[in-house]
Amino acid sequence: MVDRAPGLRERRRARTLQTIREHAMRLFLERGYDATTVSEVAEAAEVSSMTVFRYFPTKEDLVLADEYDPLILERITERPSDEPLLLRLGNGLITAYEQLTAQEQEVLLRRVRLCLSTPALRARLWDSQYTTQQAITEALCGASDDPEHRFRVWVSAGVCLSAVSAALVRWAEEDARPSMGDLMRQVLTIVAEESSG
Missing domain, CATH: 1.10.357.10 (Tetracycline Repressor, domain 2)
Known part of the structure; x- marks a missing residue:
């Protein structure tokens, strides 16, 4: 039972990271990189801006990480x-x-x-x-x-x-x-x- 928790946590983390990245790329391509804010990415991904920055410390990291x-x-x-x-x-x-x-x-x-x-x-x-x-x-x-x-x-x-x-x-x-x-x-x-x- 103890062994499953880290696996589940890692899967959730990977899913959240992927969701944020997908929404960021979609918005950047639709609206332009400069015209899209991190807040808008967070809203599209249904997470807080803090969560976005936890996974991607800078806006550029949303594309380059x-x-x-x-x-x-x-x-x-x-x-x-x-x-x-x-x-x-x-x-x-x-x-x-x-x-x-x-x-x-x-x-x-x-x-x-x-x-x-x-x-x-x-x-x-x-x-x-x-x-x-x-x-x-x-x-x-x-x-x-x-x-x-x-x-x-x-x-x-x-x-x-x-x-x-x-x-x-x-x-x-x-x-x-x-x-x-x-x-x-x-x-x-x-x-x-x-x-x-």
Whole structure:
């Protein structure tokens, strides 16, 4: 009986989070990000503004907060450690993306579209990418005291994440018609060709 309570609590928390996020995205896309208030999101989700802020500390988090970093790190670190670094990072990112459900991909598409049309979100997107770059560097370097290796991983992670961002933009601009996985492979191939050329 004790074991069931945390599971139920977690399910309720996940349901509330999902409901808030869905209403926020709907309102942002219908009315515009700047024209929609957190109070309006709370009202649509039938929760208090305090509850919204408990789950999403800032308005930008309603769009940008996600749980993808752990999946990305897992897919990158499970790749063979002797694989060339750009290939290891690129293949890990592709595998992580391809594991998203169709619904998660649709949410990602709406997020990218919203970010492209909203200056405040574009600025926060850079911050989010920086955090992911730090997490990848820590995952691959750990307690390594080799500053050159750490810098190499940092640069490679930044290059791969920027390439994936370019693929996301094209994917959104072309209304998700090209496969995101194919676009990611294309941009990462460009990076590999340019770095070896």
